[in-house]
Amino acid sequence: MSSYAGPVRVISDGVPYEVTARLVPYAECKALVADPFGDQGHLYGAEPTWVGVIHARTAADAWAIRQADELVIRTNEGREDRFTVIRGGDFSSSDLQIAGGGRAPFGDEAGAVAVP
Secondary structure, three states: OOOOOEEEEHHHHHHHHEEEEEEEHHHHHHOOOOOOOOOOOOHHHOOOOEEEEEEOOHHHHHHHHHHOOOOOHHHEEOOEEEEEEEEEEOOOOEEEEEEOOOOOOOOOOOOOOOOO
16 A cells, blocks of 8 residues: 555544645554554554644644544545544644544545545
8 A cells, every 4th residue: 555645635523624644554654663653552442554644734723633523534536534633743833643543545445435
């Protein structure tokens, strides 16, 4: 499976935000970094399938995304998946580390997952 870098839309509790993202399969990230989650544990009690970093346009956007209960990431191709913020990041840089547990919204094996 390949990685993804570029613009995406994050839907945070129903509100869309335009952000940029760097997304990789979790197995690839795990091979590069001994413990990509540090002390954060695992996504929803299970190992995620993909991880990444999103860069919001403003610190206020990053904060709104961080505080949301329901998060969906959607690529320009229309592929999407639910995700969670695994580390709050530095709000002055507007970066958030994220992880998804479903089918990755990028790469050859990505499937479009309809999220209401």
